[in-house]
Amino acid sequence: TQLLEQSPQFLSIQEGENLTVYCNSSSVFSSLQWYRQEPGEGPVLLVTVVTGGEVKKLKRLTFQFGDARKDSSLHITAAQPGDTGLYLCAGPSGGSYIPTFGRGTSLIVHP
Amino acid sequence: NAGVMQNPRHLVRRRGQEARLRCSPVKGHSHVYWYRQLPEEGLKFMVYLQKENIIDESGMPKERFSAEFPKEGPSILRIQQVVRGDSAAYFCASSPFPSGGTYKETQYFGPGTRLLVL
Numbered sequence: 001t002q003l004l005e006q007s008p009q010f011l012s013i014q015e016g017e018n019l020t021v022y023c024n025s026s027s028v029f030s031s032l033q034w035y036r037q038e039p040g041e042g043p044v045l046l047v048t049v050v051t052g053g054e055v056k057k058l059k060r061l062t063f064q065f066g067d068a069r070k071d072s073s074l075h076i077t078a079a080q081p082g083d084t085g086l087y088l089c090a091g092p093s094g095g096s097y098i099p100t101f102g103r104g105t106s107l108i109v110h111p
Numbered sequence: 112n113a114g115v116m117q118n119p120r121h122l123v124r125r126r127g128q129e130a131r132l133r134c135s136p137v138k139g140h141s142h143v144y145w146y147r148q149l150p151e152e153g154l155k156f157m158v159y160l161q162k163e164n165i166i167d168e169s170g171m172p173k174e175r176f177s178a179e180f181p182k183e184g185p186s187i188l189r190i191q192q193v194v195r196g197d198s199a200a201y202f203c204a205s206s207p208f209p210s211g212g213t214y215k216e217t218q219y220f221g222p223g224t225r226l227l228v229l
Contacts, residue, residue, distance in 0.1 A: 035220075040222070040223075041222050041223070042115070042202050042204075042220030042221050042222050042223050043154070043202075043220045044220070045217055045218075045219075048217070088153070088154065090154075098144075098156045098159060098167065098170075099156070099218070100156075101146075101153050101154040101155075102153060103151070103152065103153035104153060
């Protein structure tokens with residue numbers, strides 16, 4: 001059983017479309033992080049959300065942390081081919097400092 | 112201003128050989144984490160080390176796997192007598208301080224080593 005469930009697993013869209021990907025858990029997280037991983041590379045941190053209900057924006061990307069701190073979403077407006085990659089959410093659960101990762105959403109944006 | 116360096120980027124081994132994966136953390140970072148990534152399983156934590164100490168190895172198999180982070184030099188993940196199931200991408204991450212549960216400190220990931228066992 002995955003502690004962090006990400007959906008959808010795969011997403012293939014055209015340039016200019018909007019999309020939302022989700023990261024859900026039955027556990028409470030003190031914080032959640034979103035990463036993007038491009039093929040052949042390591043994950044790169046996009047954002048950390050800490051407060052329940054928090055919304056953070058990074059250009060065309062909007063990240064939201066659920067009020068109960070059990071889930072998070074990432075919304076991309078007007079997707080571009082450069083947004084293609086694997087989007088991972090991660091967070092430390094319980095008292096652990098070691099992050100648990102979801103399996104990711106693989107996004108392909110076609111020109 | 113180099114980030115996390117890992118080498119080799121690709122490693123091919125035959126069953127029974129040894130694989131040695133190296134990780135040089137960001138300069139000044141004394142905390143190193145190793146992860147394994149399989150396509151259908153995502154990133155899985157293996158081991159957390161500080162300089163000369165293993166802090167948490169709960170995610171690392173007890174047999175054949177070992178890790179070190181000496182006072183001088185890179186961190187090494189060593190896999191003895193590799194088997195086909197060891198084929199995966201291995202990532203190293205570093206941070207200046209431990210995450211401490213509140214996840215205040217960012218982990219910076221290296222580009223990974225892709226191990227293929229024939």
